[in-house]
Amino acid sequence: MSESKDNHSNGFVGDVPVVAKSDVVVVGGGAAGVTAAVSAARNGCSVTILERYHHLGGMASGGMVLVLDDMVNGKEIVVSGIVDEFVHRMEKEGMAVMPPLEDRYASEEMWQKWSRWGVHDFHQAKKPQPIVYAVAFDPDAWKRTSLDLVRENNINLRLHSLFADAIVEDGVIKGVICQTKSGRQAIMGDVVIDTTGDLDVACSAGADFSQGQYIVTTVFRLANVDTDEAQRFEYEEPEAFAKVNRQARRIIGGAWEMWWLKTPIPGVVWCNCPHMPGYDGISVEDLTRAEYEGRDRMMKLFHYVRENMPGFEKADMLGAAEQVGVRTTRMLRGEYVVTVDDVVNRRYFTDTVCRGRDYYTPYRALLPTKVEQLIVAGRHYSAEPDAQKRSREIPPCMAQGEAAGIAASLALQENILLRDVDAIKIQKVMRAQGADPGDIPSANATGIEELAASA
Numbered sequence: 001m002s003e004s005k006d007n008h009s010n011g012f013v014g015d016v017p018v019v020a021k022s023d024v025v026v027v028g029g030g031a032a033g034v035t036a037a038v039s040a041a042r043n044g045c046s047v048t049i050l051e052r053y054h055h056l057g058g059m060a061s062g063g064m065v066l067v068l069d070d071m072v073n074g075k076e077i078v079v080s081g082i083v084d085e086f087v088h089r090m091e092k093e094g095m096a097v098m099p100p101l102e103d104r105y106a107s108e109e110m111w112q113k114w115s116r117w118g119v120h121d122f123h124q125a126k127k128p129q130p131i132v133y134a135v136a137f138d139p140d141a142w143k144r145t146s147l148d149l150v151r152e153n154n155i156n157l158r159l160h161s162l163f164a165d166a167i168v169e170d171g172v173i174k175g176v177i178c179q180t181k182s183g184r185q186a187i188m189g190d191v192v193i194d195t196t197g198d199l200d201v202a203c204s205a206g207a208d209f210s211q212g213q214y215i216v217t218t219v220f221r222l223a224n225v226d227t228d229e230a231q232r233f234e235y236e237e238p239e240a241f242a243k244v245n246r247q248a249r250r251i252i253g254g255a256w257e258m259w260w261l262k263t264p265i266p267g268v269v270w271c272n273c274p275h276m277p278g279y280d281g282i283s284v285e286d287l288t289r290a291e292y293e294g295r296d297r298m299m300k301l302f303h304y305v306r307e308n309m310p311g312f313e314k315a316d317m318l319g320a321a322e323q324v325g326v327r328t329t330r331m332l333r334g335e336y337v338v339t340v341d342d343v344v345n346r347r348y349f350t351d352t353v354c355r356g357r358d359y360y361t362p363y364r365a366l367l368p369t370k371v372e373q374l375i376v377a378g379r380h381y382s383a384e385p386d387a388q389k390r391s392r393e394i395p396p397c398m399a400q401g402e403a404a405g406i407a408a409s410l411a412l413q414e415n416i417l418l419r420d421v422d423a424i425k426i427q428k429v430m431r432a433q434g435a436d437p438g439d440i441p442s443a444n445a446t447g448i449e450e451l452a453a454s455a
């Protein structure tokens with residue numbers, strides 16, 4: 001953290017030049033960050049977004065995580081708003097695929113038609129799992145859509161800017177310092193939104209956090225796969241398929257049963273594997289080792305399926321994702337820490353500002369306890385590790401971003417602290433933007449009687 005009493009109006013923080021100032025600074029251009037930036041800009045704020053890489057999207061593009069899920073509670077679509085704009089824009093390009101309404105149910109026929117798109121409800125134990133509203137998309141289309149939305153909303157985009165330090169004065173965040181090729185640069189803002197996924201800003205600013213860890217995955221794609229033949233083999237020769245598939249999973253050493261999924265580009269499949277335990281997603285040494293191990297393992301699988309799995313005979317290796325797939329590292333310990341019981345039991349909160357699937361996220365889970373004018377959104381939000389594991393999909397991270405952007409604008413409009421923003425007002429703006437803030441609990445929500453009793 002940089003504790004600075006400098007007068008920033010002289011254009012420096014210490015000896016670091018101030019290169020940008022805006023109402024809101026968003027650090028991290030992943031799914032949550034871009035959504036937060038767009039949401040804040042649409043609500044009247046000037047916004048700067050900082051990203052360490054050359055692209056926007058984070059896990060959803062560079063990490064090649066290519067299905068939007070956790071958007072439904074049964075038949076009810078519960079994550080909407082800016083995520084819909086991503087879907088519609090990519091769909092227009094033919095780069096997003098989703099099952100039509102009439103196909104969204106459980107049957108063997110629908111399973112065979114849709115499961116290789118990854119659009120089934122994987123939380124249901126009973127097979128065949130129901131086909132639900134979920135979206136398979138292309139990573140470059142995600143990057144283009146992110147850039148388009150940033151440009152259209154007049155957001156100041158600064159790529160190749162690695163966050164290095166939070167600028168904090170008397171417990172209030174005033175901006176951030178980035179390391180760039182041109183040296184260190186300061187970016188000042190009245191509100192900072194941390195969407196780095198690893199809590200880099202909040203941690204540097206002195207917020208409380210916990211350390212999480214889970215498997216990391218070097219996602220990769222194969223081209224020239226005859227997916228019709230691969231599926232014919234799967235369904236017409238189930239025993240032979242099970243044997244080859246078991247061996248494939250053994251060879252890669254860590255993969256879900258559905259380790260390959262279709263993408264909008266015919267013949268190109270994404271492989272959500274190998275899963276590798278024991279790596280710390282913020283350790284340079286571990287992330288470097290993961291690149292070696294991930295590639296070694298993916299090549300073994302590649303050679304095996306070319307030789308043994310019908311449909312993969314002519315497959316080509318398109319390559320690994322630009323970013324290793326990190327699911328969990330540091331997580332905020334905020335005003336409220338969402339528990340696994342809250343998620344599993346679908347607990348409703350009066351200050352719910354967004355939701356995913358059947359769970360609700362209170363505004364307090366986006367706010368650090370100590371630092372003022374800082375808010376977080378995305379996979380590092382304030383939750384127990386087991387709660388985060390069940391609630392970190394791309395759409396709910398975006399819903400958090402949309403709510404955080406609104407909260408920032410309300411704090412600035414009303415000239416109040418972020419923690420004093422009325423969650424009911426955030427809910428109203430979320431609704432007006434077409435998003436579901438979770439203010440109207442679904443029939444399967446719990447905790448409502450407790451709230452009524454304590455009222």
Ligand SMILES: Cc1cc2nc3c(=O)[nH]c(=O)nc-3n(C[C@H](O)[C@H](O)[C@H](O)COP(=O)(O)OP(=O)(O)OC[C@H]3O[C@@H](n4cnc5c(N)ncnc54)[C@H](O)[C@@H]3O)c2cc1C
Binds near residue numbers: 027031067
């Ligand atoms: C292998 C894998 C499979 C998954 N499968 C699915 C799935 O099928 N469906 C689904 O919906 N979700 C899935 N998830 C979860 C989901 O992808 C993530 O939880 C979600 O994308 C997180 O979004 P985010 O914006 O919070 O963080 P991220 O996507 O991690 O974005 C963080 C952004 O901040 C940037 N950044 C980080 N540090 C700095 C810094 N110091 N300075 C500047 N910029 C910085 C990063 O480059 C990145 O752009 C999966 C995750 C993984 C890893």
